[in-house]
Amino acid sequence: MHPILSITIISIVALTFGFIVMWVSNKFRVEGNPIVEEINAILPQTQCGQCDYPGCKPYATAIANGEAQINQCPPGGEEGIKQLAELLDLEVLELNPDNGDEKDIDTVVEIVEIDCIGCTKCIQVCPVDAIVGAAKQMHTIILDACTGCDLCIPACPVDCIITIPAPVPNTINRIEKPQLYSLINRAQQL
Numbered sequence: 001m002h003p004i005l006s007i008t009i010i011s012i013v014a015l016t017f018g019f020i021v022m023w024v025s026n027k028f029r030v031e032g033n034p035i036v037e038e039i040n041a042i043l044p045q046t047q048c049g050q051c052d053y054p055g056c057k058p059y060a061t062a063i064a065n066g067e068a069q070i071n072q073c074p075p076g077g078e079e080g081i082k083q084l085a086e087l088l089d090l091e092v093l094e095l096n097p098d099n100g101d102e103k104d105i106d107t108v109v110e111i112v113e114i115d116c117i118g119c120t121k122c123i124q125v126c127p128v129d130a131i132v133g134a135a136k137q138m139h140t141i142i143l144d145a146c147t148g149c150d151l152c153i154p155a156c157p158v159d160c161i162i163t164i165p166a167p168v169p170n171t172i173n174r175i176e177k178p179q180l181y182s183l184i185n186r187a188q189q190l
Contacts, residue, residue: 035088036064042083044075047127048149050100055127069093074100075148106166108146109153113138115160122152122161143167 040060051072053059062068063084070084071093078095085092095102111122111131118136130146133139143166153161 033061033064036060038087039063039084042076042080042087043073044080044147046075046147046149048075048147048151049127050074050149052099063088069096071096072099074102077102103148107148107150107163108141108143108166109148109150109161110141110143110164111139112160112162113140115158117158117160119157121155121157125151125155127151 036057037060040057043056043060045056047055049055051059051068053062053068059068059073063070070088070090071081073080074095076084081095082092084090116133116138118133118138120133120135120139122139123131123133127149128145128147130142131139131152132142148163148166150163153163
């Protein structure tokens with residue numbers, strides 16, 4: 001056999017196998033650790049840092065890697081610990097008191113606006129950007145975005161941030177979808 005023909009055949013076979021390997025690796029790729037995503041879905045997403053991690057996803061990663069216990073999340077409470085224990089087939093543990101206490105009711109914070117001096121310290125520590133305002137201007141809380149982590153309370157130098165029960169979503173006044181669509185159609189015809 002001619003040497004150039006042999007080299008050509010080997011090259012074609014190698015390229016073919018290379019493309020097959022590349023296709024299979026793309027087809028069956030696993031993005032990240034799926035158990036981390038399942039753990040993260042159970043966590044309350046308050047991003048409060050009470051677990052000694054900067055947010056829920058890093059805490060989920062630490063749990064999946066065996067670097068953290070499942071009982072360090074006060075906002076998740078006993079129910080969250082039970083769900084994590086069931087998912088990971090671990091023993092249910094008591095909430096670690098070093099990380100804080102479980103709240104009986106969901107809370108958010110509110111700024112007593114007449115006392116606010118506009119220092120922006122609360123804005124800087126809010127992990128979910130639920131506080132809006134500008135320097136030397138009054139700030140306010142976006143209640144729908146607030147997770148109730150309370151990280152802004154110690155940051156406030158004038159103690160103008162208070163904890164209140166989370167408001168119940170107002171679903172009574174929502175327009176049903178068929179009525180909403182007809183309302184939109186009527187508005188577009190005007």
